[in-house]
Structures are given as structure tokens and as C-alpha cells.
Amino acid sequence: MPSGSARQPSPAAFSSTSLSSRPSTGSLRAAPPPSPRSPSRHLSITQHSMADLLSTPPLPKQEGATPRDWRSVAAGELVDQQVLRFVELDTPVETACQMLIDYGLSSLPIRTSPDDESVCGTFDYTDLNAFLLLIMGLYQPEEDELDLSSFEELARKARAGGSIPVKLVKDLGKKGPFVTVPEFAPLSKVVEILGSGVHRIAVVQEGTNRVVGMISQLRLIRFFWEYGRCFPSIEALYPCSLRDLNIGSTAVISINGDKKVLDALEVMNSEGVSSLAVVDNHYNVVGNISTTDVKYLTRSSSIPLLKSTCFHFLTVILTDRGLNDGKDSYPVFHVNPLSSLAHTVAKIVATQAHRMWVVETPSPASTAPPTPTLPHAVPPPPTSHSPVFSVSAFSSPSASSLNSIPGIRMSGRLTGVVSLTDILHLIAKSSGLAPEDPSEARRQRRRSSSSSMRASFEQGRASLDLRELREHRGGSFEIRR
Numbered sequence: 001m002p003s004g005s006a007r008q009p010s011p012a013a014f015s016s017t018s019l020s021s022r023p024s025t026g027s028l029r030a031a032p033p034p035s036p037r038s039p040s041r042h043l044s045i046t047q048h049s050m051a052d053l054l055s056t057p058p059l060p061k062q063e064g065a066t067p068r069d070w071r072s073v074a075a076g077e078l079v080d081q082q083v084l085r086f087v088e089l090d091t092p093v094e095t096a097c098q099m100l101i102d103y104g105l106s107s108l109p110i111r112t113s114p115d116d117e118s119v120c121g122t123f124d125y126t127d128l129n130a131f132l133l134l135i136m137g138l139y140q141p142e143e144d145e146l147d148l149s150s151f152e153e154l155a156r157k158a159r160a161g162g163s164i165p166v167k168l169v170k171d172l173g174k175k176g177p178f179v180t181v182p183e184f185a186p187l188s189k190v191v192e193i194l195g196s197g198v199h200r201i202a203v204v205q206e207g208t209n210r211v212v213g214m215i216s217q218l219r220l221i222r223f224f225w226e227y228g229r230c231f232p233s234i235e236a237l238y239p240c241s242l243r244d245l246n247i248g249s250t251a252v253i254s255i256n257g258d259k260k261v262l263d264a265l266e267v268m269n270s271e272g273v274s275s276l277a278v279v280d281n282h283y284n285v286v287g288n289i290s291t292t293d294v295k296y297l298t299r300s301s302s303i304p305l306l307k308s309t310c311f312h313f314l315t316v317i318l319t320d321r322g323l324n325d326g327k328d329s330y331p332v333f334h335v336n337p338l339s340s341l342a343h344t345v346a347k348i349v350a351t352q353a354h355r356m357w358v359v360e361t362p363s364p365a366s367t368a369p370p371t372p373t374l375p376h377a378v379p380p381p382p383t384s385h386s387p388v389f390s391v392s393a394f395s396s397p398s399a400s401s402l403n404s405i406p407g408i409r410m411s412g413r414l415t416g417v418v419s420l421t422d423i424l425h426l427i428a429k430s431s432g433l434a435p436e437d438p439s440e441a442r443r444q445r446r447r448s449s450s451s452s453m454r455a456s457f458e459q460g461r462a463s464l465d466l467r468e469l470r471e472h473r474g475g476s477f478e479i480r481r
Contacts, residue, residue: 067230067231067232068231069231069233070187070188070224070230070231070233070234071186071187071188071191072186073186073187074183074184074185074186074187075181075182075183075184075186075187075190075215076183076184076203076212076213078187078190078203078213078215078219078220078223079203079212079213079214079215080213082212082213084109084211084213084214085103085109086108086109086110086111086114086119087108087109087110087123087166088110088111088112088113088114088166089110089111089112089113089165089170090165090166091165091166092163092164092165092166093128093131093164093165093166093169096123096166097128097295097298100123100124100125100128100295101295106124106125106200106216106292107122107123107124107125107200107214107216108122108123108124109121109211110122110123110166110167110170117209117210118204118210118211119180119202119211120178121170121178122170122175122178123166123169123170124173124291125173125274125290125292125294125295126173126268126269126272126291127169127170127171128169128173128291128294128295129173129268129269129291130169130172130173130174130269131164131172132294132297132298133262133266133269134151134154134158134172135155135158136262136306137155138262138265138266139151139155139269140266140269140270154168173269173291174269174272176197176198176199177198178202179193179198179201180202180203180209180211181202181203181204182203182204182205182206183203183204183206183212185203188428188431188433190215191220191427191431191433192428192434192435194216194217194220194420194421195424195425195426195427195428195429195433195435195438196421196425196435196436196437196438196440197436197438197439197440199217200214200216200217201214201215202214217420217421217424218348218352218420220424221345221348221420221423221424222349224345224427225345225346225349233430233431234427237426237430238340238341238342238345239340239341239342240341241337241339241340241341242335242337242338242339242341242344242418243337245341247341247418247422247426248358248416248417248419248422249417249418249419250416251417252277252357252414252416252417253271253273253277254276254278255276255278255279255289255310256278256279256281256310257279257280257286257287257309257311257314258281258310258311259309259310260306260308260309261297261305261306261308261309261310262306262307263310264276264278264289264310264313265297265306268289268290268291274290274291274354275288275289275290275291275354275355276288276289276290277414277417278311278314279414282413283413283414284411284413284414285333285334285359285411285413285414286311287310287314287333288353289310289313290353290354293317296316296317296320332347332350332351333347333351333353333355333357334356334357334358334359334412335357335358335359335418336358336359336412337360337415337416341423341426344356344418344423345423348420354419354420355418355419355420356417356418357414357416357417358414358415358416358417358418359412359414359415360413421438425438
């Protein structure tokens with residue numbers, strides 16, 4: 001059974017401002033959804049709040065506070081008072097997905113049993129994306145992965161309504177090895193690891209395997225933003241432009257908005273990335289699709305969305321945000337080469353995105369309206385049998401058109417990308433550390449995924465039999481081919 005635990009607070013070196021993400025809510029089941037006005041939902045970034053954030057610098061130094069060398073900060077300080085949510089190897093995938101959504105998490109640490117204090121891996125949206133593709137018959141294993149029969153066997157069980165344990169899915173998505181550091185390890189070690197392309201690490205109690213917290217790249221970036229003025233070496237980087245810092249990459253993975261959503265999911269899975277830039281025919285950025293958006297696609301009623309265009313999917317996501325927040329809102333996922341690092345980090349913190357797309361001047365051929373507007377869409381009243389997300393709820397005739405996507409005239413032609421890894425790699429190098437080449441981490445993610453998949457299937461192969469299929473025929477995971 002999934003569970004959670006809270007670590008006892010210890011004296012903090014900084015103010016008590018929480019570094020944790022605000023939770024969101026949602027559902028994979030047919031039960032009534034929680035109130036869309038629930039304070040636990042993520043708030044979308046609006047034009048007004050974006051301006052507020054960009055005009056607000058990091059927290060000022062406390063009165064009489066002495067500037068610190070961030071490299072000497074203990075990793076445990078970043079996870080102090082952090083509440084962890086766990087799943088076990090035998091937890092059903094649907095339950096794990098529900099927890100990701102309900103608690104607004106990007107990943108869940110996995111234990112072998114409720115009594116085990118160590119963690120053997122993580123389950124996240126990249127795994128869910130790969131699992132969805134597997135059920136749809138579109139998962140493409142690596143050449144050195146398992147024989148196809150193992151994947152087909154798992155897919156058949158899922159389509160038949162069988163209960164699929166997390167242990168069979170946790171390594172479907174491409175991710176690096178599971179890394180731990182002791183709680184008194186210096187932050188320099190954490191930045192070296194995360195600046196090398198590892199997405200998250202676990203912090204363990206000194207001298208034990210007990211996991212007391214998780215530090216993701218985004219959490220670390222947020223820490224440096226909120227307390228940047230305590231660290232002069234980092235504060236000095238913020239006013240510099242992306243061009244002057246020579247940060248980012250021109251090797252961008254994007255998808256045309258006319259392509260199907262399924263195409264986007266396949267690209268993210270095969271390339272091992274968590275998000276894609278959605279562009280028009282002139283290569284102008286019109287939006288962003290990430291693996292987190294898979295939460296909108298976890299129902300059999302979502303099949304029309306899977307086959308719709310990325311343009312249409314963007315309007316569905318934006319409309320859902322507008323309805324849940326009670327106002328028109330849109331994310332801002334782009335910067336330009338002259339943007340300062342502070343401006344870039346502020347947008348990342350506001351949107352909780354893993355990367356910012358670097359754009360130049362918008363193409364004059366773009367026909368999008370200058371004023372952001374949302375297509376009107378009114379969902380049917382929720383019932384106890386209504387799915388949390390129904391594609392029929394968004395039936396605006398203009399929903400699939402490019403003109404209905406808000407704010408695209410505020411972007412421009414895609415020329416590059418700045419990721420969380422790029423920023424942490426910069427911070428590490430500028431402080432005299434020696435992070436590994438992130439491209440090597442990407443190659444390692446593929447190798448690690450292949451070897452982990454073999455272990456996962458060997459561990460769970462005994463559970464994939466016809467007798468269990470019959471027992472779980474009435475299973476509740478709804479995605480079926």
C-alpha cells in the first residue's frame with residue numbers, strides 16, 4: 001500500500017519559506033472529482049502574475065545574515081520538513097498515477113515493502129507515458145532490451161483489465177540510475193550530480209539506507225532562486241544574458257502542431273525527454289507538451305485526444321487550466337538570447353517547466369491574434385460516473401485551430417533550448433566543480449533503462465499468467481486499445 005512519512009524538522013539555515021511544490025488534484029477513476037476550486041490545485045501562470053514574479057527579485061538577505069558558500073550547505077537542509085509519499089513494488093500502477101496527480105508530484109520513490117526504509121527506484125510520468133504507448137501497441141523497445149513477447153504479454157494483461165504492479169512499469173521510461181547521497185553531503189556534490197544530467201537524487205539518513213527526502217533539479221533551481229542573495233557567486237550570474245553565458249543548446253527536439261498527440265508521446269519516449277516545443281509551419285513556438293500532460297490521457301474516453309492534433313491538445317490543456325483557476329491563463333515557456341539568467345529562472349520557477357525554449361523575433365507570417373484569448377468551453381456537470389476529463393467537454397469549434405491558442409504572438413521562431421541541466425551545469429562549472437558531460441548522462445539513461453527493464457520483468461514474470469488475468473478481469477485501468 002502507498003504511504004507517506006514526514007521528517008521531524010531540524011533547525012533551518014534559511015527562512016521557513018516552503019520549497020515544496022503546491023499540490024494539484026485529478027483522478028484516473030470514475031469517482032467524482034474533487035472540487036476544481038480546491039486550494040491544492042496548481043495555479044497556472046497568468047500574464048499578471050508572470051509580471052509580478054519577474055519584477056520580484058529573490059528573497060533579500062536576512063538582517064545581519066552572513067553570505068554563505070552554497071557549496072558547503074548540507075543536502076539535508078533542502079529536504080528538511082519534506083513530506084515523502086511512497087509506493088511499493090506491488091502497488092497498482094493506477095494507484096501510483098493517482099498519487100502523482102493528487103499530490104502534485106513529479107515522481108514517487110518505491111519501496112519493496114511498507115516496512116522497508118530504503119528505496120529501490122522511482123515511478124514518474126515518463127514511465128506512465130511509456131506504459132500508455134505500450135498499451136496502445138506503440139512502445140518501441142531498444143534493440144538490447146527484452147524480447148517482444150514480454151512487452152506484448154504485459155500489454156495484453158493491461159488491456160484485459162489486469163492489475164499491473166509498479167515493479168513491471170517503473171523502468172519503462174528512460175531515466176538514469178537511482179542515486180543517493182547522505183544528508184550531510186555538501187550541496188556541491190548534489191549540484192555536480194544534477195548538473196551532469198541526473199534528474200533527481202534521494203537523500204538518506206547518515207549511515208543508513210533510510211530515505212529522508214528527494215531533491216530534483218527543479219527543487220534545486222528553486223532553492224537557488226529563493227536564496228540566491230545569500231550566495232554571492234550565484235547572485236552574480238543572474239544579471240548576465242543567456243548569450244553572454246553561452247548557455248543552452250541549438251539541438252532542439254520539437255513537433256509541428258499539426259502532428260498527432262500520439263506522435264508527441266512517441267517522440268518524448270524515444271528521445272528520453274520530458275517535454276517538446278510545439279511549433280507552427282514557420283517554426284514559431286506555440287506551446288509546450290510534457291510527459292506530465294499524460295494525466296489528461298489516462299481514460300478510454302481520451303482516445304479521441306490521442307488522435308487529435310497537438311494544436312487541439314494545447315487548447316484543451318489551456319481550457320482546463322482556465323476552468324480550474326476561474327480565469328484565462330497561459331504558460332510562458334520561452335525566452336530569447338538577450339534574456340537574463342534571472343528572467344529565465346523566474347519563468348522556470350513560475351511554470352515549473354524543465355526547460356525554456358529560446359526564440360528569436362516572431363515570424364510575420366504567423367496569423368495568431370495579438371491578444372491572448374481562450375476558446376469558450378463549458379464542461380458538463382460532473383456526476384459520479386463522469387470521467388475527470390472528458391474530451392466531449394471541450395467542443396469549441398475553434399479549439400483545433402491555431403488561432404485559438406493564446407499568446408503565441410508573444411513567442412517567436414524556435415532557435416534553441418535552455419534546460420534545468422544547462423543551468424545547474426553552468427552553476428557547477430562557474431564554481432570550480434567538474435560535472436560530467438550531460439550528453440553522457442542521456443546515453444546512460446538508455447543503457448540503465450534497458451538493464452533495469454530486464455530485472456523488472458524477471459522479477460514480475462511469475463505474475464503474468466492467465467489465471468491472474470481472469471482474477472483481475474474487472475480491473476480499473478481504463479486505457480485500452
